[in-house]
Amino acid sequence: MYQEERMEAILRHLKQHQRMSIQEMCRQFNISRDTARRDTVRLAEQGMVVRTHGGVMLSAVKETLKGYGERLERASTEKRDIAVEAASRIKQDETIMLDASTTVQFTAEQITTFPLTVITNSVENAERLPYQMETDIYLLGGRLHPEHRFLYGPGTLEKLGGYYADRAFIGVIGVCEDGFYYAHEEDAAVKQKMADRAGKVYVLADHTKFYKKHFYRGMELAEADAVITDILPPPEMQKVLQEHGVELITAGQR
Structure with missing residues (x-):
């Protein structure tokens, strides 16, 4: 799987589960921890995720509070x-x-x-x-x-x-x-x-x-x-x- 495909899969996971750990990425995509970290760094650089201790979560975009x-x-x-x-x-x-x-x-x-x-x-x-x-x-x-x-x-x-x-x-x-x-x-x-x-x-x-x-x-x-x-x-x-x-x-x- 190419990096772009993994990044899309990570974002889909985050939309459903809010958070994803490095360990989960390694297991799900059969990749090394270094590869998983590179994916998270690239996603973070694009402003799509926030890196946390041991993983990532979706960027905190302020949503409009409903009535x-x-x-x-x-x-x-x-x-x-x-x-x-x-x-x-x-x-x-x-x-x-x-x-x-x-x-x-x-x-x-x-x-x-x-x-x-x-x-x-x-x-x-x-x-x-x-x-x-x-x-x-x-x-x-x-x-x-x-x-x-x-x-x-x-x-x-x-x-x-x-x-x-x-x-x-x-x-x-x-x-x-x-x-x-x-x-x-x-x-x-x-x-x-x-x-x-x-x-x-x-x-x-x-x-x-x-x-x-x-x-x-x-x-x-x-x-x-x-x-x-x-x-x-x-x-x-x-x-x-x-x-x-x-x-x-x-x-x-x-």
Whole structure:
């Protein structure tokens, strides 16, 4: 197989699996490690991949974040499975924080544990939480992002600094070896503050979020206690999460 053919095959693999190791290239194409490295160097020089420790991943091209309503429809089955798992972690009389992501919104809809105190910067969460006498909802003030329906800014962060929660549930755009990625720096700051003010931090991320970078890198991996997902990520990512003390929870598998 010529180098150009291998490069095309590597890119096809990456589009499906997000990442490919040197070892996998050697095995799949029956080539030496030196040949595999030369292929990765050439792909990287063309801007098509990013070289990582032991392999490659697709280049981090910033994609346009879809509108809130459209994101609710995308991968909704996976998001709801994760939401059911997340909601099952909530105990009576707890205080929880919910950020402004679509998977966390699904979590809000799945909550059946009461009494409960909920702190959120999401207008959607505040509207969709089950309204019961035993639920106290604190909607954080601040500046409203009109499209994605979250509140942010200095006032939001200051208010959060006065609260403490038993658990925080936080969505992400991407989970990579160097941390969690978000579309908006302002929203990332709120998520960071929630993580700082919670006893246990759950990051909710379906399988499409692994090895996916976006505009802003926020929380470090070690700042999460657990990642709840629908399908286990590749072994390399499992190892990275384990090394940072992050529990990996697969929805529906107990």
